[in-house]
Amino acid sequence: MNCAQARDTFSALLDTRTAATAHAEARAHLAGCPDCQREFSSLNQTLAALDAMPTPSPTPRLRQNFYAMLEEEKHSAASLRIAATREHRARRVSLWGWILSPIAAAALLGLGFFVGQRSIPAATPAPANDAVAMRQEIKTLQDQVSKMGQLVGYSLLQQQQRPANDRLRGVLTSATLENPNDQVLNNLIGALALDPSANIRLGALEALYPHAGQEVVRAGVLASLPREQNPLVQVSMIDFLAAARDREAVPVLEKLSTAAAADPSVRDAAKRALTQL
Amino acid sequence: MIAAFEEIRVHPSPSVVEKPRLAPVDTSAEQxxxxxxxxxxxxxxxxxxxxxxxxxxxxxxxxxxxxxxxxxxxxxxxxxxxxxxxxxxxxxxxxxxxxxxxxxxxxxxxxxxxxxxxxxxxATDPADLNEHADDTPHAAHRAATNDDHALLQTALARLDCDDREILLLARFQELSFAEIAGILECSVGAAKVRAHRALRELRDIYFRLQNEPIP
Missing domain, CATH: 1.10.1740.10 (RNA polymerase sigma factor, region 2, helix turn helix motif)
Structure with a gap:
């Protein structure tokens, strides 16, 4: 960088707002150039003298004159007219608000009444064939509700990543269904076999009780029993199989009744079930 | 040489260091x-x-x-x-x-x-003379400072009106060059160039006045 280029940057270097970030190259040049140092120094001195100039205060007359002028302007014809216009406009808006609000409310009420009259047909005595149709419609709606319940339970059960609360809600939703389809039963058996939460496995088992008559359910519970580690759930499963009178369970129960690793309560429950079967 | 340059300090503008200490702002009142x-x-x-x-x-x-x-x-x-x-x-x-x-x-x-x-x-209003009488610096102080302020004021007065204006706006009024350019109806680059040129001009006049023999 030559002297002319460096001097072009002096205004930035002298401005405190930009000096910190300005022109490292120019600074380097300045450090090694006596002529530029003299130029920079003289400008800097001039600015220092300028900054040191006292800034006088105005006399009180300036303030007095200003407020006198302001008062005069506020009371001038034009200002009064503008103020009056503003006030009048505000009052007019307010007045219209008072008048229009009740009218609008009444109009809305009337409109609602009119629409209601038009859209709801007058009640007439239903003939006998209408009653049949209505029963049919109710049946259809019940089916739809039932399917919807199955769908909700199914989707909640499927989402193993969801919190245990949601999975438990899925099990409980499925438990309330009177006629769950195979998909729902499969999911309940899956929850019984695989869910990490003992509470949910117990919930699933509870939900499966009404369907113990089904072969697939009993087979599912029986298949889950050897995998189960929680004694409480194991005992509940054994009780389930005993209540279902599932003869297929005998070998598994015999094994459990003598298993040294099994909890004593489990062994007792297995022995008890074997006597029932 | 570098050490010599270290001695050169950029005098910060009054807007940066001489800001009056403001009373604590009452944040409860919306300003x-x-x-x-x-x-x-x-x-x-x-x-x-x-x-x-x-x-x-x-x-x-x-x-x-x-x-x-x-x-x-x-x-x-x-x-x-x-x-x-x-x-x-x-x-x-x-x-x-x-x-x-x-x-x-x-x-x-x-x-x-x-x-x-x-x-x-x-015409000079006699009332003004009374109001401003006390503003004149004390004679001893004036002697000590060699009346630098008066010299600088004289130098400012000798500047071209437009140069004086841009120099004062840029140095004292906390305006950005974009705002100054807006006021002067010119480009930002032109405003910067004019401000720096005005400073150089003021420096020349001021130093010349300092070196003039006292009559």
């Missing part, structure tokens, strides 16, 4: 911006101009004193500026910057003042 106040004035809330006067009349007066070198004239011009704010309030724009607008008006008012001053000689 409106200059722009919001001026918009309120435009809409007819004239009392809002009082707040703007209190905020800005000091810096404006300081600018005008340095610009005119005459305190009485500076007060008259400051008065005119606030008068014009009222008179032309409807021209203040939604996207405007109040400070830039104020200095735009100040610049026009000062130009009118100088034009009038050139046309007709002005």
């Amino acid at each position: 409106r911006s200059d722009h919001a106040l001026m918009l309120a004035v435009r809409e007819g809330e004239l009392d809002a101009l009082g707040e703007l006067f209190e905020r800005h009349h000091g810096p404006l007066f300081g600018f005008l004193v340095k610009h005119t070198g005459d305190r009485a004239a500076a007060e008259d011009i400051a008065q005119t500026v606030f008068q014009r704010m009222l008179k032309y309030r409807h021209t203040y724009r939604d996207e405007g910057c109040f400070t830039a607008w104020m200095y735009h008006l100040a610049r026009r008012s000062a130009a009118d003042h100088f034009r009038k001053g050139n046309a007709t000689p002005q």
Whole structure:
């Protein structure tokens, strides 16, 4: 960088707002150039003298004159007219608000009444064939509700990543269904076999009780029993199989009744079930 | 040599180091911006101009004193500026910057003042003499400082009016070069060049005055 280029940057270097970030190259040049140092120094001195100039205060007359002028302007014809216009406009808006609000409310009420009259047909005595149709419609709606319940339970059960609360809600939703389809039963058996939460496995088992008559359910519970580690759930499963009178369970129960690793309560429950079967 | 350069210190502008210590702001009361106040004035809330006067009349007066070198004239011009704010309030724009607008008006008012001053000689109000009598520096102080301030004021007065104006706006009024460019109706680059040229010019006059033999 030559002297002319460096001097072009002096205004930035002298401005405190930009000096910190300005022109490292120019600074380097300045450090090694006596002529530029003299130029920079003289400008800097001039600015220092300028900054040191006292800034006088105005006399009180300036303030007095200003407020006198302001008062005069506020009371001038034009200002009064503008103020009056503003006030009048505000009052007019307010007045219209008072008048229009009740009218609008009444109009809305009337409109609602009119629409209601038009859209709801007058009640007439239903003939006998209408009653049949209505029963049919109710049946259809019940089916739809039932399917919807199955769908909700199914989707909640499927989402193993969801919190245990949601999975438990899925099990409980499925438990309330009177006629769950195979998909729902499969999911309940899956929850019984695989869910990490003992509470949910117990919930699933509870939900499966009404369907113990089904072969697939009993087979599912029986298949889950050897995998189960929680004694409480194991005992509940054994009780389930005993209540279902599932003869297929005998070998598994015999094994459990003598298993040294099994909890004593489990062994007792297995022995008890074997006597029932 | 580098050590010598280290001695050169950039004197910070008064806006950075000599800011008056402000009283703690009461944050519970919502303080409106200059722009919001001026918009309120435009809409007819004239009392809002009082707040703007209190905020800005000091810096404006300081600018005008340095610009005119005459305190009485500076007060008259400051008065005119606030008068014009009222008179032309409807021209203040939604996207405007109040400070830039104020200095735009100040610049026009000062130009009118100088034009009038050139046309007709002005009589001195005796009351002004009394009001400003105490402002004269003490003789001993003047001797000690070699009347540097007076020399600089003389140097400022000898500057071209436009140069003086841009130098004072850039150095004292906390305006960005974009705002100054807006006031002077020129590009930002041109404003920077003009400000630096004005500083060099002032330096030359000031140093020449310092070296002149005392009559």
